[in-house]
Amino acid sequence: xxxxxxxxxxxxxxxxxxxxxxxxxxxxxxxxxxxxxxxxxxxxxxxxxxxxxxxxxxxxxxxxxxxxxxxxxxxxxxxxxxxxxxxxxxxxxxxxxxxxxxxxxxxxxxxxxxxxxxxxxxxxxxxxxxxxxxxxxxxxxxxx
Amino acid sequence: xxxxxxxxxxxxxxxxxxxxxxxxxxxxxxxxxxxxxxxxxxxxxxxxxxxxxxxxxxxxxxxxxxxxxxxxxxxxxxxxxxxxxxxxxxxxxxxxxxxxxxxxxxxxxxxxxxxxxxxxxx
Numbered sequence: 292x293x294x295x296x297x298x299x300x301x302x303x304x305x306x307x308x309x310x311x312x313x314x315x316x317x318x319x320x321x322x323x324x325x326x327x328x329x330x331x332x333x334x335x336x337x338x339x340x341x342x343x344x345x346x347x348x349x350x351x352x353x354x355x356x357x358x359x360x361x362x363x364x365x366x367x368x369x370x371x372x373x374x375x376x377x378x379x380x381x382x383x384x385x386x387x388x389x390x391x392x393x394x395x396x397x398x399x400x401x402x403x404x405x406x407x408x409x410x411x412x413x414x415x416x417x418x419x420x421x422x423x424x425x426x427x428x429x430x431x432x433x434x435x
Numbered sequence: 436x437x438x439x440x441x442x443x444x445x446x447x448x449x450x451x452x453x454x455x456x457x458x459x460x461x462x463x464x465x466x467x468x469x470x471x472x473x474x475x476x477x478x479x480x481x482x483x484x485x486x487x488x489x490x491x492x493x494x495x496x497x498x499x500x501x502x503x504x505x506x507x508x509x510x511x512x513x514x515x516x517x518x519x520x521x522x523x524x525x526x527x528x529x530x531x532x533x534x535x536x537x538x539x540x541x542x543x544x545x546x547x548x549x550x551x552x553x554x555x556x557x
Contacts, residue, residue, distance in 0.1 A: 335508035342501060350509050352472040352536030412495070413472035413536015414509075 333391035336370075345401060345419040349393065352413030361408045361417055368395045370415065400424060451515035454492065454538075462550070464543045465524070471514045472536035479538065481531050483520070488529075490516040490538065523548045 339346040347368065351359065354372045362369045371392040377384065402420045409416050456469040471479065474492035482489045492514035498504065520526065523545055530541040 332508070335510070336506070337504065337509045338506040339498070339502040340505050341503075346502060348496075348509060350472040350536075352470045354535060410535070412475045413470075414496070 333393055334372075336393055336395065338395070341418075343421050345398070345421065347395060347415075347417040347419070349415045349417070350413065351391070351410075351415050354410070354413070356410050359408075359410060359415060361406065361415075363397070363403045363406065363419075366397050366399070368397050368417070368419070369393070370395075370417070450512045451491075452510065452512045453516055454490070454514040456516060464541050467518075467538075467540040467542065469514075469516060469538045469540070470536065471533075471538050473509070474514065474533070474536060474538075476533055479533055481529075481538075481540065483526050483529065486519055486521055488518045488520050488540075488542075490514070490518075490540075492538070 335350050337348040339348070347370070349370050351370075351372050354374055358372055358374045360369075360371045360373070362371070369392060372390070374387075374389045376387045376389075397419065400422045402422050405420045407418045454469045454471050456467060459466045459468075469490060471490075471492040473494040473496050475495050478493040478495045480489070480491045482491075494511060494513060520542065525543040525545045528543045532539045532541075
């Protein structure tokens with residue numbers, strides 16, 4: 292059996308080790324609120340490997356084609372949706388702005404100049420063709 | 436206000452998820468917008484049965500056989516939203532529009548609930 296000294300208020304008692312308490316609080320907060328990079332996902336993204344291309348699907352409902360941009364720079368694909376809608380009612384005029392973005396790091400050997408993107412039913416599909424050298428090649432070896 | 440209240444959906448064999456939706460009131464209608472990405476016209480059903488308005492959207496996308504998933508975040512569940520509507524709506528004049536994964540339903544108010552001016556006689 293252990294005898295533990297009784298404290299009226301563990302938070303303010305000088306004999307309590309505050310570091311331990313703070314660590315425990317940090318741990319609880321970390322568990323309750325996941326790291327920001329997980330929360331900061333603006334929209335979900337799927338990645339697929341095709342035989343001669345990498346395919347990215349991004350769920351971006353309610354945009355116009357011209358509000359979406361797909362950019363590749365330094366091996367990073369950035370998909371951005373930027374929408375500015377102005378609604379005019381009988382009495383009020385309101386402007387709504389929405390900007391979402393995701394960055395995906397890309398593998399090497401992609402033909403950046405041949406990227407194709409389509410937008411259908413609120414889903415953006417980006418096809419990034421691979422360069423010839425990484426496509427699996429079948430070589431027939433003659434056995435003599 | 437309990438107009439357009441969400442009805443608890445009973446779980447069916449297929450897993451469904453409630454889409455994100457919004458209801459806006461204009462002078463003569465209620466406008467509902469629901470986010471149903473990946474759903475096209477042919478896979479969306481909007482039905483009014485009694486006092487139940489049901490929106491069912493099936494994701495049309497199937498991963499092609501030659502695509503290997505590397506990383507997946509987009510859920511594959513279908514969308515279902517069941518709302519209760521009463522006689523404050525003119526249910527014969529409900530209009531639906533689907534554009535880039537966003538469904539816009541216009542539910543006109545019934546004549547009885549529209550604002551009206553009452554003339555003073557005499």
